[in-house]
Amino acid sequence: MKYKGIYFSLINFLLKKPMIRKFGKNKTEESIKKARVLYKRMLEKTEDIGSNNPMSGNIYSAYVFMAVCRAGNFCVDDFKEVIVEFLNNKLIGKLIGGFDLNNPEDMKKFSYRMHRMEEWADKHPEYKDKTWDFNFDEDLHRDGFYYHFTRCPLEKFARDNGYLDLLPMCCDIDYLMFEKGKGVLHRESTLASGGKICDYWIVGDKNRDPK
Known part of the structure; x- marks a missing residue:
């Protein structure tokens, strides 16, 4: 699938604060930097399901979480806590509420x-x-x-x-x-x-x- 930077950038913009609180600033910034490269590789390995497929956002979004978690070698349970805080963000609430x-x-x-x-x-x-x-x-x-x-x-x-x-x-x-x-x-x-x-x-x- 083609890389779309908007998903990675927007999600990580909102992930960054809860990640810093959980993992520290240096670890967070290092992980996000590595994750962008990994995210692109993941998409390159993924079969195209159609650029205008209404379900494609599921892949673009889920890969961000997986790429950041893998790049930082975070414990899944710890990263789940970050995701919960991410979803409680007021902006996300407006988007999905x-x-x-x-x-x-x-x-x-x-x-x-x-x-x-x-x-x-x-x-x-x-x-x-x-x-x-x-x-x-x-x-x-x-x-x-x-x-x-x-x-x-x-x-x-x-x-x-x-x-x-x-x-x-x-x-x-x-x-x-x-x-x-x-x-x-x-x-x-x-x-x-x-x-x-x-x-x-x-x-x-x-x-x-x-x-």
């Missing part, structure tokens, strides 16, 4: 967005076997919204290039992102952990007994 998944209309909008991503893959057969495959099941649960993947470019890259130890860190971001939208992600398996699917069952956080 605005959703209340307890609201049926907002849940419907989220469902529509996911189906649009599936439609993109259907309209671009040259990338269909390289990008995420969306599998929806409206009958599996009474509440919320469900879908799963059996194919994930992030998992393929991580497994083929020695980053599988870092991928669960990125998978866990899903939980935090849905929390920002007042939702709860229920998940039984991930491809990163050796499962056959990566499942998403999302319900509003006010639902104490989802079915």
Whole structure:
């Protein structure tokens, strides 16, 4: 995939402060400098899933976290704390907030967005076997919204290039992102952990007994 510096620069701009608090200024600056080179190499090794693929941002973003963590040789649990603080930044909150998944209309909008991503893959057969495959099941649960993947470019890259130890860190971001939208992600398996699917069952956080 082609390098896009905006992802690396913006994410690291917001990562830098929590990293300095956790790891110190010198270690942070050294790690980010090394990570940019590593980030470019990671993208060079990644199959193109389409420059206008609406899911491409997942790769560009996740690789930043993995590149910085690997470049600094940080403990995954320590770096997770940095990611949590990063996601609590007010700017990030504005970018990903605005959703209340307890609201049926907002849940419907989220469902529509996911189906649009599936439609993109259907309209671009040259990338269909390289990008995420969306599998929806409206009958599996009474509440919320469900879908799963059996194919994930992030998992393929991580497994083929020695980053599988870092991928669960990125998978866990899903939980935090849905929390920002007042939702709860229920998940039984991930491809990163050796499962056959990566499942998403999302319900509003006010639902104490989802079915």
